[in-house]
Amino acid sequence: MNEQTDIRELNERIRKESAFIDLINMEMQKVIIGQHHLVDSLLIGLLSGGHILLEGLPGLAKTLAIRTLADSIDAGFNRIQFTPDLLPADLIGTMVYSPKTEVFNVKKGPVFTNFVLADEINRSPAKVQSALLEAMQERQVTIGQETYKLDEPFLVLATQNPIEQEGTYPLPEAQIDRFMLKVLIDYPDREEERLIIRENLQKSFPTASPVIRTDDILRARDVVKDVYMDEKIEKYILDIVFATRYPERFTLERFQPMINYGGSPRASINLATAAKAYAFIKRRGYVIPEDIRAVCYDVMRHRIGLTYEAEAENITAEDILTAILDTVEVP
Amino acid sequence: MTEMKKYGKRFVSVRQGIIAGISFIMLCFSGVTGRAQQIDVEASFSRDTVLIGDQLDFTLRVVQPDSLKLNIPVFRDSITRGVEIVRTLRMDTVRKKNHLLEIIHRYRVIVFDTGGIVVMDPVVVGYIYHGMKATLASRPVKLVVKPIPIEPSKGPRDIKKPIKIPLIVYAFYFFFWFMVLQLVALGIYFLVAHVRKKSRKERLPEIMRKPAEPPHIFALRELNNLKDARLWQQGRVKEYYTRLTDILRKYLEYRYDIKALEQTSGETLHSLTAAGFNDNRLFGILKEVLETGDLVKFAKFQPQPDVNESVLLNAFVFVNETKESWKKEDQSIREEKKTETDLNDSEPDEEGVEVRDEKEKQEGKEEKDHA
Numbered sequence: 001m002n003e004q005t006d007i008r009e010l011n012e013r014i015r016k017e018s019a020f021i022d023l024i025n026m027e028m029q030k031v032i033i034g035q036h037h038l039v040d041s042l043l044i045g046l047l048s049g050g051h052i053l054l055e056g057l058p059g060l061a062k063t064l065a066i067r068t069l070a071d072s073i074d075a076g077f078n079r080i081q082f083t084p085d086l087l088p089a090d091l092i093g094t095m096v097y098s099p100k101t102e103v104f105n106v107k108k109g110p111v112f113t114n115f116v117l118a119d120e121i122n123r124s125p126a127k128v129q130s131a132l133l134e135a136m137q138e139r140q141v142t143i144g145q146e147t148y149k150l151d152e153p154f155l156v157l158a159t160q161n162p163i164e165q166e167g168t169y170p171l172p173e174a175q176i177d178r179f180m181l182k183v184l185i186d187y188p189d190r191e192e193e194r195l196i197i198r199e200n201l202q203k204s205f206p207t208a209s210p211v212i213r214t215d216d217i218l219r220a221r222d223v224v225k226d227v228y229m230d231e232k233i234e235k236y237i238l239d240i241v242f243a244t245r246y247p248e249r250f251t252l253e254r255f256q257p258m259i260n261y262g263g264s265p266r267a268s269i270n271l272a273t274a275a276k277a278y279a280f281i282k283r284r285g286y287v288i289p290e291d292i293r294a295v296c297y298d299v300m301r302h303r304i305g306l307t308y309e310a311e312a313e314n315i316t317a318e319d320i321l322t323a324i325l326d327t328v329e330v331p
Numbered sequence: 332m333t334e335m336k337k338y339g340k341r342f343v344s345v346r347q348g349i350i351a352g353i354s355f356i357m358l359c360f361s362g363v364t365g366r367a368q369q370i371d372v373e374a375s376f377s378r379d380t381v382l383i384g385d386q387l388d389f390t391l392r393v394v395q396p397d398s399l400k401l402n403i404p405v406f407r408d409s410i411t412r413g414v415e416i417v418r419t420l421r422m423d424t425v426r427k428k429n430h431l432l433e434i435i436h437r438y439r440v441i442v443f444d445t446g447g448i449v450v451m452d453p454v455v456v457g458y459i460y461h462g463m464k465a466t467l468a469s470r471p472v473k474l475v476v477k478p479i480p481i482e483p484s485k486g487p488r489d490i491k492k493p494i495k496i497p498l499i500v501y502a503f504y505f506f507f508w509f510m511v512l513q514l515v516a517l518g519i520y521f522l523v524a525h526v527r528k529k530s531r532k533e534r535l536p537e538i539m540r541k542p543a544e545p546p547h548i549f550a551l552r553e554l555n556n557l558k559d560a561r562l563w564q565q566g567r568v569k570e571y572y573t574r575l576t577d578i579l580r581k582y583l584e585y586r587y588d589i590k591a592l593e594q595t596s597g598e599t600l601h602s603l604t605a606a607g608f609n610d611n612r613l614f615g616i617l618k619e620v621l622e623t624g625d626l627v628k629f630a631k632f633q634p635q636p637d638v639n640e641s642v643l644l645n646a647f648v649f650v651n652e653t654k655e656s657w658k659k660e661d662q663s664i665r666e667e668k669k670t671e672t673d674l675n676d677s678e679p680d681e682e683g684v685e686v687r688d689e690k691e692k693q694e695g696k697e698e699k700d701h702a
Contacts, residue, residue, distance in 0.1 A: 007630050230629045232573075286630035289595040326593050331573075331628065 010226055010285035017223045018283055020212040027072035027208040032065050033199065034192035040281060041183040041298055042069050042157070046217060047224050047277040050180025050270060051136050051156040053121070053171075053302070058161060060185045066117045066157040073217065074210035076113035076151065082124040088131035092141045106143050111135050114151055114214060118158040122168045132156065133175045153217050173261075173305060180270045181295075182302040220280070227276040228286040232331035234272070236292055241268045243324040244304050250327055258315050260305035267303045274299050289330045297321055369431060370395050374454045374469040381442055382477050386417060391436040391454055391469075398430070402457040406438060411452050413444035414474070442476050547654035550582035554646055563639040569627055571639065576624035579617070579646055586653060596621040613652055616645045 021043060028039050038054070042065065045052040054062045063079075070077035080091065093109035110116070111132065118132060135141050139150045158179070160171075176182070188196060199206070239250070245262030247255040263271075272287075274295040279287045297318060304317040370393075377388040389410050395401050409415045420437035427433055451472035458465055557578065562571035580591040580599065589602040600618055608614060620642050626632035634642075 007632070228630065230631075232628055284630075288625055288629050290597055293595060293598075326590060329592050330595055 007228060007285050010223075010228065011283075013223055014227075014280055014283055014285050017216075017220050018280060020216050020220070021281055023211040024069070024072050027211055028065070028068050030206045031068040031208055032061055033195045034188040035061060035065060035185065038065055038183060038185055040278070041181055042066070043281055044274050044277040044295065044298075045155060045157070045181055046073075046153070047220055047280055048180065048273045049153065049155070049221060050273065051158070051178065053176070053179040053182045054157065054159045054185060055162050055182060056159075056185030057187075060187065062159045062185060063117065063119055066115070066159075068208045069157075070115040070117070071208040072211050073115075074213045075115060075153070075217075077115045077117070078110040078113045079117040079119060080110050081119050082121050082128065084123060084125065086124045086128045088128055091128060091131050092135060093143050095144045104144065106146065106148075108143070108148070109141075111141060112148070112150060114153055114155065116154075116156045118156055120160060121158040122160045122170055125169050126172070129169065129171060129175060133178050137178055153214055153221075176302050177264060177266055179302065180274060181298040183298050184301075224273075224277050224280045227279050227284075229272060229276060230286070230331075233275070233287050233289065233292065236289055236328070236331050237268055237271050237275075239328045240292070240296060240300070240324055241271065243328055244300065244320070247320075247324070250324070252323060252327055255315075255320050255323065258307055258310035258313065259320065260307045262305075263300055263303045267300060271296065271299045293325060296325060369429075370399070370401070370456070370458070370467050372454060372456045372467050372469040374451060374472050376440075376451075376472060376474050379473070380475040380477060383479060384441065384443060386439055386441050388420070389414070389438045389440045393434045393456060394427070395432055395434070395458075396430055397426070397432045399458055399460075401434075403434060403436065404454060404456070405436070410438065410440055413476075414440050414442055414451070417441050442474065444476050448473060448475050546582050546585040547650050549585075550578055550650045551647070551654075553578045554643065554650065558643060563636070568633060568639070572624040572627040572642075575642060575646060576621060576628070579620060579649070582650055596625050610652075613649055616649050620645050620649070 024043065025039065032039065041052060044050070046069070054066070056062055067077070067079070080086075089109070091109050092111050093107050095104040096107045097103075098105050116132075121129065121132070135150060136156050139152075139154055141148050141150065161168075187193075241263040243250040243252060243262075244259065244267075247253065247259060271292065275287045275291040278291045278295050279285070282291070284291075300321055301317045304320060306315070306317060306320075310316075310320075373392045375390050375392070377390070381387055391403070393401060393403055406416055406419075417439040420439055422437070423435040425433040425435070451474065453468035453471050455466050455468045458467070554575075557571070557574050560571075560574075562568070562574070576596075577592075580594075583589060583591040583599060583603065587603060587606045587608065589599065589606055591599045591602070594602060596618075599621065600614070603614070603617070623632075623634060623638065623642055627634065
C-alpha cells in the first residue's frame with residue numbers, strides 16, 4: 001500500500017510541478033504553428049537535460065522553435081552560427097592580454113549560458129564540433145589553466161541541414177551519440193501552412209514572453225528522476241536496444257547485414273530518461289510502454305550505424321526501428 | 332721322334348689351353364663391353380616435313396642396360412631453337428630381353444620457324460662407366476618446315492568465320508544432366524529451408540505460436556486456468572494481471588488479426604477500432620481491463636479484491652460476447668461451404684460440418700456451465 005501511496009503522491013507532485021508545461025506550450029503556440037512533436041521533443045530535452053539535434057530542410061522553423069523556447073524561459077540564450085572559419089576559442093572563450101593590468105584575463109565564450117543554439121553545426125570543422133561536444137558531455141570548459149562549470153540548466157540545441165553536403169563536416173558517430181535526441185522535422189500540413197502565411201503577413205510578428213524560471217526547470221528535473229519505471233519497462237528498453245545490436249535474436253535476421261553497429265549503453269540510458277520525461281509531460285508518475293515507443297525513434301535513429309547494404313537497399317534506421325517495435329513483445 | 336711327337340702333342344694342348352684361357356677371359360670382359368656398347372640414343376620427329384605452325388611429336392628413345400644409370404635430358408620449354416614444346420606426353424619404360432631397358436620420352440611440339448630446315452642438335456646422354464664419365468649422343472635430326480603457300484592468282488581473302496559446331500549427342504546429355512543436377516540442388520535447398528523454418532517455428536516462445544484451436548477456446552481455457560491458479564489471493568497481483576492481459580491480447584491477435592502482442596494498450600484499442608470493432612460497451616470493458624492491467628503492471632497499483640474479480644469477469648464477458656460474432660461469421664462460412672459441398676455432392680465434408688456443430692454445441696454447454 002505504501003508503494004501505491006508513493007505513486008499517488010508522485011502523481012500529485014507531477015500535477016503541481018508540470019503546470020509550467022501548459023504555459024510553455026501556450027507561448028510556443030503563439031509563435032510556432034503545428035510542429036507538436038518538435039515542441040514535445042524540446043520539452044523532453046529540457047526536462048531530462050539532454051541535448052537535441054534538429055534536422056530538417058531549410059525554412060521549417062527549427063531556429064525559431066528553439067529561440068521561442070528560450071524566450072519563454074527566463075534564462076540565458078546564445079545563438080552561434082557555425083561557419084567553416086569558426087575557431088574553438090570563438091565558442092568556449094580564450095585568454096586575452098590586458099596591457100593596462102599586464103595580466104591575461106579570461107574572456108568567456110558564448111557557450112557560457114543556459115541555452116545554446118548551435119545553428120548549422122555541420123558547417124564547422126571537427127575541432128569546433130569537438131570543443132562544443134566536450135562542453136556538452138562534461139558540462140565544464142577549461143580555458144588556460146582554469147576549469148569553469150557551465151550554468152544549469154545547460155542545453156545545446158543544434159540544427160543541421162540534411163540536403164547540403166558541400167562545405168559541410170558531418171558529425172562523427174561518437175559525437176552524434178552525445179545528443180540525446182535527434183528530431184526530424186517535416187513539412188507542416190496544408191491547414192497549418194495557411195495559418196503560417198496569415199501570421200507572417202500580419203504587421204507584427206508574435207513573440208514569446210518568459211513564463212518560467214530556471215529554478216522551475218531544475219525542480220521539475222528532480223521530479224522527472226522520481227518517475228517510476230517498472231522492471232518490465234526496463235526489460236522492454238533492453239529488448240529494443242539489444243535488437244538493434246543482435247537482430248537475429250529477435251527473428252530479425254534480415255537486418256543483420258544491414259546494421260553496422262547498434263545502440264550503445266548511452267542509448268539505453270537516454271531511452272529510459274526520455275521516457276520518464278515524456279511520462280512527466282503526460283502528467284503520469286510512471287512509465288508505460290507508450291512512452292518508450294513515443295521517444296524511441298528520436299533517441300535511437302542516430303545510434304544505429306547502417307552498412308552499405310542497407311544504403312543500397314534504401315533501408316533507413318527508421319525502417320529498422322519500426323520492424324523492431326513491431327517484433328519486440330510489449331510487456 | 333716318338334718323344335718329340337709326344338712332347339709336341341703336349342705343347343699343342345698347352346697352347347690350346349692358353350688360347351682357351353685367353354678366350355675365356357676375353358669372353359668374360361666381352362660381356363661388359365658388349366653391354367656398354369648396347370646403349371643406344373635415338374631422337375626422331377613424327378614427320379620429316381611440316382607446315383609452319385603445325386604440331387608434331389618428338390620422341391627420344393634410349394636403350395640401356397638395366398644396371399646402368401643414365402642422365403637423360405628432360406626438356407622444359409623447347410627441344411631446340413624454333414621447336415617449342417606444347418605439352419609433355421606420357422613417358423614410357425619397357426623392360427626388354429638381355430637385361431635391357433627401353434626408355435621413351437615423348438613431346439608434342441610446334442614449329443614456328445619461318446620455313447627452311449631445322450637441324451635438331453644431337454641429344455647427349457651422360458653416364459658413368461667404370462668410374463669414368465662418358466657420353467653418348469644421338470644422330471642429328473632434320474626437319475623441313477614449309478611456309479604457307481601463297482597463291483597470288485586467287486587474290487586476298489577475308490578472315491575465316493567461326494566454325495559452327497553441330498549439336499552433338501553428348502552436348503545434349505551434358506545439358507540434360509546439368510539440368511537434373513540443378514533441380515536436385517534446388518530441391519535440397521528448399522528441403523533444408525523448410526526444415527530450418529520448421530525448427531525455428533518450434534523454437535518460438537509459446538506466446539508467439541498460433542494456437543491450432545479457435546481463439547476463444549484457448550482464451551476461455553486460459554482464463555479458467557488463471558481463475559483456478561488463485562494468484563491475486565496469494566498476493567501475486569502483478570503476475571495475475573500480466574497473465575490476464577496476455578491472454579486477452581493473444582485472443583485479440585488471433586480473433587481480429589491485429590498485432591496486439593507487439594502493441595501497447597492504446598495501440599491495441601486503436602487497431603481494434605480500425606479492424607471494424609464498433610461495440611462501445613464491449614470496447615469500454617476491454618479498455619478498463621487493459622488500463623487497470625497497465626496500472627498494476629507499470630504503476631504499482633494495488634486494486635481492491637472486487638476489482639480483481641471484476642476484471643476477470645469482464646474478460647470472460649468480452650471473450651464470450653465477441654466469440655458469438657466469431658461463431659456467426661464461422662456459421663456463414665460453414666453455410667457457404669455446405670452449399671459448395673451440396674453442389675459437389677461430397678458426403679465427407681457434410682459429415683465434417685455436422686461433427687463440428689456437435690462439438691461446438693458441447694463446447695457451448697461447457698461454457699454455460701463455467702458461467
